Amino acid sequence: MSSTSTQQSASSGGGLSLKSLTGGLSTWVIVLIAIPAILLIYGAFTTENFLTAQNIKTILRSTAFVGIFAIGLTFVTISGNFFLLSLEETAGLASLMFAFTLASGLDEGTGWLTRMFGFSDGLGLIPALVVTVGVAVLIGAVQGAIVGSGGNPIVVTLGAAGIIFGIASWTSNNAVIFIERPHPAEWLGTGLTATVPNVTWAFVVLAILGEIVLRYTSFGRSCYLVGASKDTAHSTGYNSFWKAVQVFALASVAAALVGILFAAQISQGQVSLFRAAMGSSGSLAISAIASVMVGGTSVFGGRGSIWQTVLGALFISVVDNMMVLRGFESGPRILFVGLTVVASISLYALIRRNRTR
């Protein structure tokens, strides 16, 4: 059952984006899309231990974190603001905040913030979530405000990443904050529902929610509008400044959710939780950006969707998993993902150029 569904999604990674791109395509563009699809299907059948229920669950679980990052990023990219480079730092800070507000056994000497407020009893799950998400909204909104008033998104978030990392390390004194087990967030991080990890469920729910918001709410539709043409949006009453604030806050919240889920999973929070080599490319944030781009969401704004991003994330995970099973080291794996990203950027740029001609 589950094996065939993965196969379909894998092959449709090429097929569905093809459908959305029809019109004015040269044959070699179609060939370029078809080759990875065929390779993927071939690989799925010839790789040992690939088409097992266990492995597919592993793929889904490993996609979850990158996927949630990428869902938030999709809003930013569609509204024409490129990407955030501060996602990992935001997630690290969120894991810290979450552990800090939820922790029930704080040690002495974990930084001035702890000494100053010292929630030694913890706040409980819901307040901890609210505080963490609130901080993320603030972080994102500030970055969005600077970008909205004319800053380059990538440079602004690069600077913000430094600031967030610095402040988080400073307030926590670079310490690991452990959450004493059992804690109320444990079911979130390590629990299973219907034999599938709750982290995966969180990814699925957020993806569906994101797609609904993007497709059916006025907020989502105006993201497309602002991304497609700032001037048109401005003259129809949509302010690109507020849009930037909103989408950056949203992406930061998505990053914070990753931090919360991961902190809940390993029962600890730390700034540099996401700076260790994680994910298929050595960096979670870059994997997320890769997912958005491979999914075909236009970096020029105004085009793309959550399901495309999810497919992009799945595609990268599936390929990475397949290469691991075939005994490739991390160099060729990162190389392949990088190639896919560069190829997809170039491909979509070519298509766009052909369209505008």
Add this chain to the structure above:
Amino acid sequence: MSTITNKSKPVGASESPFARVQEWILINSQIVFTILVAAGIGMYFSLEFENYASWRNAFAILERFPELGLITLGFTVTIIAGEIDLSMGSIAALVGVIVVRLNDPIGAVPAIVVGVGVATAIGALQGYLIAILRISAIVFTLGTLMLLRGVSLFVANEQTVVLREFAFGDWLKDRIVIGEAELILSPASVIALVVFVLIGLFLMYHKWGREIYAIGGARREALAAGVPLTRPMIITFAISAFCAGLAGAIIGLRAGSAQPLGLQGLILTGPTAAFVGGVSISGGKGSAFGAALGTVTIALLQIGLIFLATPAYIGRLAIGTLLTVVIIVEIGARWLDRFQTRRTLLRRWTLEGEGRPQT
């Protein structure tokens, strides 16, 4: 006041040197501001620590030129062209790995030539693709950042590569001695400074260098006026990759080892130094001199933080804050500029009835 009268006068020998200095300051206000900031930072730390203002420290600052300086120069050139090359960190890491691996079998100089040659070729190819695909370089180089990480992992065999023959690396980082005097320069910083001068002259006086300013400042107008896009793009990205490659080679040889996933922090510090040095994100502004100033400012700050014995994350916090402040100042300046233009136009319309659009 005097500057206004100066502007109306024809530029000639009759101007007093004082007025000319004043005019230069007005035109290059950003550079003057950066000099003041650098002087302020230097002054603060020299008053705080007696060892700060020393020849030893001057040497330490010049030693930042082969790494931070070259990266800053690369960022400056790409930002002048209205783009940003985010793959510089990966290119530096890749060349570091190549040079350290090739140093023992073929010797240091051929290894550097091969490594930097590979980098320049990669850069030129990137520039060509960015030009013909008409794609934002920031997005494209984010992809190649990843791709080149994979390549350098592959080249390094997934591990940190180590030198066995240290002679050249030691020669690079030791102070040059002429007769009795020990200079504050090392061969590495001399190489970096020569590159600075050459690229600075190229940008200032060569036609191909001016094209980079043209496509950065007002791309549409430049293209309409017949400036090609492909050539300046190729040159821009070849220069930035060359700088990154040379920096990676020198860092690798000096340290005696190279990590395939290292040097990524340069992506934060490099643009910060470039922005401090007076480039504008909208392109067309900046110089190699500004890049050098930016490098000195950042080096003064970072070395000062080392004197204060702060943890490493405070350094990142400071650089991040500096970058954000510079961006906000630039946005503010742009807004002020727009506001002033509007005000001047309005005044001209109401006073002289000149240039008012026909309704």
